Amino acid sequence: MSWKAFIEKQKTAATIFTHALRKNELSHAYILEGPKGTGKREMAQLLAQTLFCENRKGTEPCHECRNCRRVLSGNHPDIVWVKKEEDATLIKKEQITYLIKEFAYRSVESQMKLFIIEDADLMSSQAANSLLKFIEEPHQNTVALLLTEHIHQLLDTIISRCQVLTFSALSRKNLEEKLIEQGISKPLATLSSSLTNRYDEAISYCKDEWFANARLLVIQLVQKLLNSTQAGLSTMYEHVAPHFKDQKQWDIALDLLLFWYRDMMSIHLDRLGEVVYCDKLDELKSQTLQKSLQHIADDMAYILKAKRQLLLHVNGLSVMEELIVKLQGEA
Numbered sequence: 001m002s003w004k005a006f007i008e009k010q011k012t013a014a015t016i017f018t019h020a021l022r023k024n025e026l027s028h029a030y031i032l033e034g035p036k037g038t039g040k041r042e043m044a045q046l047l048a049q050t051l052f053c054e055n056r057k058g059t060e061p062c063h064e065c066r067n068c069r070r071v072l073s074g075n076h077p078d079i080v081w082v083k084k085e086e087d088a089t090l091i092k093k094e095q096i097t098y099l100i101k102e103f104a105y106r107s108v109e110s111q112m113k114l115f116i117i118e119d120a121d122l123m124s125s126q127a128a129n130s131l132l133k134f135i136e137e138p139h140q141n142t143v144a145l146l147l148t149e150h151i152h153q154l155l156d157t158i159i160s161r162c163q164v165l166t167f168s169a170l171s172r173k174n175l176e177e178k179l180i181e182q183g184i185s186k187p188l189a190t191l192s193s194s195l196t197n198r199y200d201e202a203i204s205y206c207k208d209e210w211f212a213n214a215r216l217l218v219i220q221l222v223q224k225l226l227n228s229t230q231a232g233l234s235t236m237y238e239h240v241a242p243h244f245k246d247q248k249q250w251d252i253a254l255d256l257l258l259f260w261y262r263d264m265m266s267i268h269l270d271r272l273g274e275v276v277y278c279d280k281l282d283e284l285k286s287q288t289l290q291k292s293l294q295h296i297a298d299d300m301a302y303i304l305k306a307k308r309q310l311l312l313h314v315n316g317l318s319v320m321e322e323l324i325v326k327l328q329g330e331a
């Protein structure tokens with residue numbers, strides 16, 4: 001990752017860092033906060049590479065020199081990276097004491113020292129108090145990065161001594177790209193990033209067999225609904241209903257159904273780039289030919305109404321029954 005690429009994804013944080021790097025005016029402590037999967041760890045790594053790179057060009061590190069590689073492998077002597085130990089529930093006081101001791105020595109190789117605390121909200125209260133004492137005293141040429149998904153769980157006294165950089169949730173496109181980078185197929189990546197803007201949630205959908213099957217069942221249902229076979233209800237009873245057990249799962253079913261109709265609308269409006277069921281484009285196109293824009297809009301309104309009924313705790317199955325009769329009547 002480069003700063004240039006980060007400016008598109010996390011504009012505020014990347015701009016603040018590149019500006020400070022250019023002017024050589026980094027603050028002593030930063031909090032990088034925001035949802036999981038938004039690039040906090042990657043940006044901390046990039047800052048570390050930038051600070052120690054042997055062939056830095058402007059603000060961009062080379063990613064290839066010995067120092068850049070040592071940052072990536074976690075072996076740079078002037079960087080202390082603290083995170084919760086595997087079987088512990090909190091970051092312990094000893095880990096912070098170790099960090100403070102490391103900083104009492106002069107930097108080993110360069111003028112600069114960097115410490116990074118991952119999941120800083122998991123510091124025990126003793127650990128947090130030790131850290132507070134440490135960042136209260138000025139240390140020359142040190143930069144502290146605290147990474148957290150839950151900033152409100154940090155001590156106010158720590159927050160007030162740091163510059164807070166907020167990482168925003170990824171856009172749908174960015175989240176989709178990130179999932180594809182992780183080896184997720186495009187149809188699943190597009191679908192799950194339409195359901196949520198949280199990376200952790202999206203990736204767990206993608207890895208969940210239930211979700212992949214839910215997608216196939218909704219496609220099967222919609223084929224019956226849109227091919228005027230009047231077989232919507234029987235398909236729903238035989239195949240769909242056994243798969244969706246509670247309100248949350250039915251709500252996902254309705255979203256998956258809604259995306260199909262929204263795709264037809266996107267095709268009507270010639271916005272192919274917005275199609276979620278991208279692997280079903282031919283089928284979607286031929287179905288779209290059979291429906292007017294007004295019909296599709298009406299169908300979407302029925303689905304949205306069904307979602308509201310679910311919220312009011314109407315039983316999922318009866319919501320679906322009513323919806324299918326309506327959608328089929330429209331076909």
Ligand SMILES: [Zn+2]
Pocket residue numbers: 052053054055056061062063064065066067068
């Ligand atoms: Zn380098």
